[in-house]
Amino acid sequence: MIRFENVTKVYARGARPALDAVDLEVERGEFVFLVGASGSGKSTFLRLVLREERPSAGKVFVAGKDLTTLSSWKVPHLRRQIGAVFQDFRLLPNKTVFENVAFALQVIGKPRHHILTTVPDTLEMVGLAGKEKRRPHELSGGEQQRVAIARAFVNRPSILLADEPTGNLDPTTSLGIMRLLDRINRTGTTVVMATHDDEIVDQMRKRVIELSSGELVRDQSRGVYGSAR
């Protein structure tokens, strides 16, 4: 689903690479934790998958497409197959929960009847049934992140990227979010989650990819957060 071939990303000329010759492959339907200290290259990895950045060297394949040669007008279609959630939720404060999720479908031109059936289904799936008319500021952090996940998942993407989705949440709430991501993963969606949360990683026992200073230092199935010393 995602394949990096010897990918290097250098932001400023002469600076230390944010990613340094990374080779890895994520299969369809996998759940992968991306761990590492701040500045280790996790976000760069996710940005390369979304093609917000292009690699300085090497090749990135996502959903069967070579992103290094993908023309920019095809990028929107690539992104329709990828959902993304972030630590800061990125909701629109002046729209209701329903509108926030519907927005993702409206802007890619989905018909009204499709939106009216899909959005309530998705909101129910993430556990927000009955809160459609609330605005983001009326919700708890965990609920806001559920809205963000609903928005990322409402178009049934084949890949879900999560950049520290539990970074702003307490452990109990985080657990709920993880259950939700796990459920989404069970529908066949590939999930890549960058995180600092060692408890979660240790509990979930999924594949763990560790980056350090842009280098791939560990790739372990059913791994834990701390490297095996």
Place this chain on the structure above:
Amino acid sequence: MRLQFILSEIGIGLRRNLSMSISVVLVTFVSLTFVGAAALLQLQINAMKGDWYDKVEVSVFLCPRDSPEPTCAAGEVTEEQKAAIQEALDSPDIDPYVEKIYFESKEEAFAAFEKQFSDQWWAAETTVDDMNTSYRIKLADPEKYQVVADVLTGRQGVEEVQDQRALFDKLFLVLNRATLLSAGLAAVMLLAAVLLITTTIRLSAMSRRRETGIMRLVGASNLFIQLPFMLEGAIAATIGAALAVAGLWVGVKYLVTDWLGASVEWIPYVSTADVWFVTPFLVAIAIGLAAISSVVTLSRYTRV
């Protein structure tokens, strides 16, 4: 869904930057009024040329009694000189350009003079002998004046060859200068309009960064993201153009048709029909302005 959504986005954008939207409307209004005024001035010149050049003639004044011109040294024009001039006018060099020749004797000229100026004190001293005998030549093509003038000027017995168009040239010069002034002001205002529209679109794009960011993230196409901003600029500019057309229409109707047309009747004037004629151009300029501004701004602020 799409259309409704885009329209609501435009509405939000225009309302959010209401004062900027109004200033875009006003600047395009003023600039396009100047553009329209310049166009109407040119139409006015064309109307006058079309009307007057049909009527103008080349006047060949023959020597009167005491003319200081060297070609009139022999005194009043003689019959032989007249015959020579007539022959020159009939020669194949000139004949194709001439439509018709009238001969005006000095008696006829005096009669016309008396009719027009008899009540003026300075006309009392004038006698028949002060008048010129003249040929009035109507040219097939008024632009070919020089050909006729070259043949006749300097001939014995010819005091002066005069092109009546020269009388209008001063007026046309004034109108052409006014056109230039108007066009110059229009250029400055158009530049201001482009800059203002650019700034407005930029502000609008900045204030909706969160939305456009999410749009990009979920895979909205570039056109879909940029269209509301483009249309915002285009709508504001088109409203400005509409105001400019309305302003020109009012100006032509009340200033030209009703006021000038009623007080100075012998000039053909531009009409409100001419305003409708320039309307599509003004609207096209307005939309062009908005398009240029959008392309310049959006390529930078809403990139994928």
